[in-house]
Amino acid sequence: MYEKNPLSPHLQIYRWQISSLLSITHRIVGIINIIAITLICIWTISLLFGEQNYEVIKNFFQSIFGKFIIISLNWTFSFHILNEIRHLIWDLGYGFDLKISKITGLMTIIGSLVLTILLYLFGRGLI
């Protein structure tokens, strides 16, 4: 029965819009976040095995790549927070107007970058 159902055109033929971009990014970022939280769980569990094992992870996080990973994760979490707020506002019945939707979409992208910097600096005690 499923094989007889008509198929919608492939995703690639549609012109990119901010709504589709955010929708796809939201799903990808959600998966990245849960993988990151799972790895952080393993990191937490590894603390039980003592200081020597922890040194390897500490050296990784002290490297440029380690810092890049943490800042990137700050962005994925910040983006997810802001886009989730956008979804919750939609659930309340607001923000469906095309123009408003584009504005809130842009606010999510720019806001997530600003939030990433602010939360990282706040976490490091620099602000």
Add this chain to the structure above:
Amino acid sequence: MHHSTKKWLFTKFSSVLLIPLLFWFIVSLSSIYDGAYVDLINFFSKTSSKFLYSSLLITAFSFFSLTISEVFEDYIKDERTKNVATKMLYIFAIFIPLITIFSIINLN
């Protein structure tokens, strides 16, 4: 109340709960990620950290399992495969937070 309505409400409730917990998590992660072993032990030994981290894990994995099970619902056509995938997802979403919470309780 319909089962799907309950599931939707629970998903929304967990997403609202996740917002402040994620703010706390990002700030905490930024402050401790390259810290010394002793600093991390001190951080996880605090009751507030144990409580917030445990709450974050329970909420995040609940939200994750609820949303991914919907993706399975949309894209997996075979009922048996879908049931197995959903059960494995739920086991994963219970097992990982549970052993992590158990670990931080034992960190001193």
